[in-house]
Amino acid sequence: MKILIAGGGIGGLTAALALQARGHEVTVLESVREPKPLGVGINLLPHAVGVLDGLGLLPALREMAVETSALVFANKHGQAIHRDPRGLAGGYSHPQFSIHRGELQMRLWREASAKVTVLSGQRVVGVRDGNVALIEAADGPREQAADLIVGADGIHSALRKRLAPDEGPPRWRGVMMWRGTSWAPPFLDGKTMVQAGHSQAKFVVYPIGAPRADGLQLINWIADRRVHEATPGLTAPDRADWSRAGRLGDLLPTFGGWHFDWLDVPALITRAEQMLEWPMVDRDPLPRWQLGPTTLLGDAAHPMYPIGSNGATQAIMDARALADALTNHADLGTALAAFEDERRPLCARIVEMNRREGLDAILDRVEALAPEGFTRLEDVIDPAEVATEINRYKAAAGHRVRTT
Numbered sequence: 001m002k003i004l005i006a007g008g009g010i011g012g013l014t015a016a017l018a019l020q021a022r023g024h025e026v027t028v029l030e031s032v033r034e035p036k037p038l039g040v041g042i043n044l045l046p047h048a049v050g051v052l053d054g055l056g057l058l059p060a061l062r063e064m065a066v067e068t069s070a071l072v073f074a075n076k077h078g079q080a081i082h083r084d085p086r087g088l089a090g091g092y093s094h095p096q097f098s099i100h101r102g103e104l105q106m107r108l109w110r111e112a113s114a115k116v117t118v119l120s121g122q123r124v125v126g127v128r129d130g131n132v133a134l135i136e137a138a139d140g141p142r143e144q145a146a147d148l149i150v151g152a153d154g155i156h157s158a159l160r161k162r163l164a165p166d167e168g169p170p171r172w173r174g175v176m177m178w179r180g181t182s183w184a185p186p187f188l189d190g191k192t193m194v195q196a197g198h199s200q201a202k203f204v205v206y207p208i209g210a211p212r213a214d215g216l217q218l219i220n221w222i223a224d225r226r227v228h229e230a231t232p233g234l235t236a237p238d239r240a241d242w243s244r245a246g247r248l249g250d251l252l253p254t255f256g257g258w259h260f261d262w263l264d265v266p267a268l269i270t271r272a273e274q275m276l277e278w279p280m281v282d283r284d285p286l287p288r289w290q291l292g293p294t295t296l297l298g299d300a301a302h303p304m305y306p307i308g309s310n311g312a313t314q315a316i317m318d319a320r321a322l323a324d325a326l327t328n329h330a331d332l333g334t335a336l337a338a339f340e341d342e343r344r345p346l347c348a349r350i351v352e353m354n355r356r357e358g359l360d361a362i363l364d365r366v367e368a369l370a371p372e373g374f375t376r377l378e379d380v381i382d383p384a385e386v387a388t389e390i391n392r393y394k395a396a397a398g399h400r401v402r403t404t
């Protein structure tokens with residue numbers, strides 16, 4: 001089948017590789033003229049790593065990424081509330097990886113370019129007659145027909161607009177995120193991801209590379225802060241600002257006093273080699289992704305708050321599910337319906353769970369009960385209850401611990 005994918009991000013490129021492996025003739029059209037390793041750190045959950053392993057990429061991931069040993073939940077004083085072993089240590093079939101988003105995208109880009117047609121500087125702006133993509137290219141407009149067109153064109157997807165023409169901009173509920181990377185001494189075991197604080201002010205931190213010769217490690221961090229009450233109709237800062245450089249002055253008044261036993265947050269922030277500011281946005285789940293011989297995947301289909309390491313993970317899961325559905329069903333309409341049945345309810349559930357703070361709800365409970373910290377966690381909250389709540393989120397989000 002001839003398949004055209006709009007968007008050469010992590011979802012689109014993984015889909016290209018998965019579909020090519022099943023014998024399809026794939027073309028990826030990416031709007032950016034010159035792809036660069038943009039973004040900072042992301043986490044790939046074991047189920048997504050399993051998909052990339054199936055595409056032969058596990059050795060490359062091991063080289064580029066840090067194998068995450070655990071996710072630690074902590075209060076704003078850095079005291080641990082819960083330690084959740086991750087990847088192989090957590091009983092999964094595959095590791096969890098903390099990785100630089102841009103480097104992963106470039107690796108997938110090279111891999112896909114060797115196997116399918118990958119073109120940059122090609123913006124897909126619409127579809128004519130069901131299966132003809134309308135493209136704005138550097139040398140003028142053009143059209144390209146395919147048996148299937150996949151919109152993997154991110155949160156501002158042009159193809160999603162065909163399904164939700166009146167949707168408007170992404171939804172913002174008043175939280176800004178500052179994402180940065182800093183070279184700093186390793187913390188804890190040098191492989192742990194930590195989320196500390198609560199929903200009004202939260203600091204997520206994890207390393208994304210091995211220590212270099214001077215012992216310093218590239219540490220990725222995300223500082224979230226509520227800057228507006230969540231009022232109906234609140235609109236996010238202009239889209240043009242989404243990759244705006246952040247300022248220390250926006251963070252230090254909130255995080256300047258967060259000196260943990262195991263990490264000095266203001267010192268880390270102050271050493272940032274890059275710091276970007278983004279609004280935390282998502283969109284309402286769609287009632288369908290399919291329109292004739294077109295469908296959506298990744299952020300185009302289900303943009304969600306970046307809680308629980310689901311952004312790239314779910315895009316990768318979509319890629320394999322689409323390839324499976326096209327293998328299992330000869331009829332395209334039936335295959336797209338099967339793909340959507342498998343993926344749409346699960347992703348809608350994650351969007352909703354993340355709006356209710358997802359895994360981080362536990363942080364709010366501990367903050368409300370013990371804002372000054374604690375001597376013994378058991379005096380504040382039952383640790384078994386914390387574990388149950390975290391396991392419930394993980395099960396709903398598709399984590400599968402190995403049973404044999």
Ligand SMILES: Cc1cc2nc3c(=O)[nH]c(=O)nc-3n(C[C@H](O)[C@H](O)[C@H](O)COP(=O)(O)OP(=O)(O)OC[C@H]3O[C@@H](n4cnc5c(N)ncnc54)[C@H](O)[C@@H]3O)c2cc1C
Pocket residue numbers: 006007008009010011012029030031032038039040041042101122123124125152153154155156157158179297298299300306311312313315
């Ligand atoms: C530049 C950038 C930086 C990011 N940085 C981070 C980060 O640091 N941390 C994090 O957690 N998440 C980040 N994300 C988001 C994260 O990559 C996604 O949530 C996740 O990987 C799902 O990927 P996706 O492929 O669905 O979407 P995306 O990664 O957004 O990829 C979509 C791709 O489609 C291209 N595109 C857009 N419109 C069109 C069009 N009309 N025609 C053709 N191509 C189009 C875009 O240029 C992009 O390459 C970033 C996304 C981008 C685009």
